[in-house]
Amino acid sequence: MNDEFKKHIEALEPAYQRLTAITPVRVPDLPRRMPAAGVYLLSEQDVPLYVGRSNRMRGRLQEHCRPSSGHNAAPFAFRLAREATGKLEASYKRKGSRSELERDPDFKNAFDFAKKRIRQMDVRFVEEADPLRQGLLEIYAALACGARYNDFDTH
Numbered sequence: 001m002n003d004e005f006k007k008h009i010e011a012l013e014p015a016y017q018r019l020t021a022i023t024p025v026r027v028p029d030l031p032r033r034m035p036a037a038g039v040y041l042l043s044e045q046d047v048p049l050y051v052g053r054s055n056r057m058r059g060r061l062q063e064h065c066r067p068s069s070g071h072n073a074a075p076f077a078f079r080l081a082r083e084a085t086g087k088l089e090a091s092y093k094r095k096g097s098r099s100e101l102e103r104d105p106d107f108k109n110a111f112d113f114a115k116k117r118i119r120q121m122d123v124r125f126v127e128e129a130d131p132l133r134q135g136l137l138e139i140y141a142a143l144a145c146g147a148r149y150n151d152f153d154t155h
Contacts, residue, residue: 024122035127065119080114
């Protein structure tokens with residue numbers, strides 16, 4: 001194994017342990033002093049649901065649940081809304097597109113509810129400024145905790 005890659009891999013478990021060890025907060029209660037860059041974990045009742053990463057964590061977490069956030073800013077909520085409405089298939093045509101779904105009243109209600117739901121989820125986060133390690137940690141944490149909404153599928 002490449003020595004540099006091995007060094008990154010060996011740092012993942014300790015970082016994951018730091019992530020899971022912190023006391024969770026909710027998005028409205030994010031501490032004033034929190035890392036700008038890192039990896040975050042969203043969960044409900046100790047069930048890990050979604051792991052993300054950002055170089056502007058506070059803002060990114062707020063975007064996940066801001067009422068005005070659209071499908072690009074709140075993809076986790078959008079996925080929850082797809083699941084709630086049974087509209088699971090992505091479409092790359094006008095009919096069934098993300099924009100069209102956002103205009104559908106039933107889907108919009110489910111999307112708005114999902115953003116409110118995320119606002120009440122437990123949030124844990126850990127600092128990681130290095131973009132390579134941040135990406136690896138996101139994948140590692142999602143697999144290690146079994147976050148069901150991380151599939152790493154391409155869009």
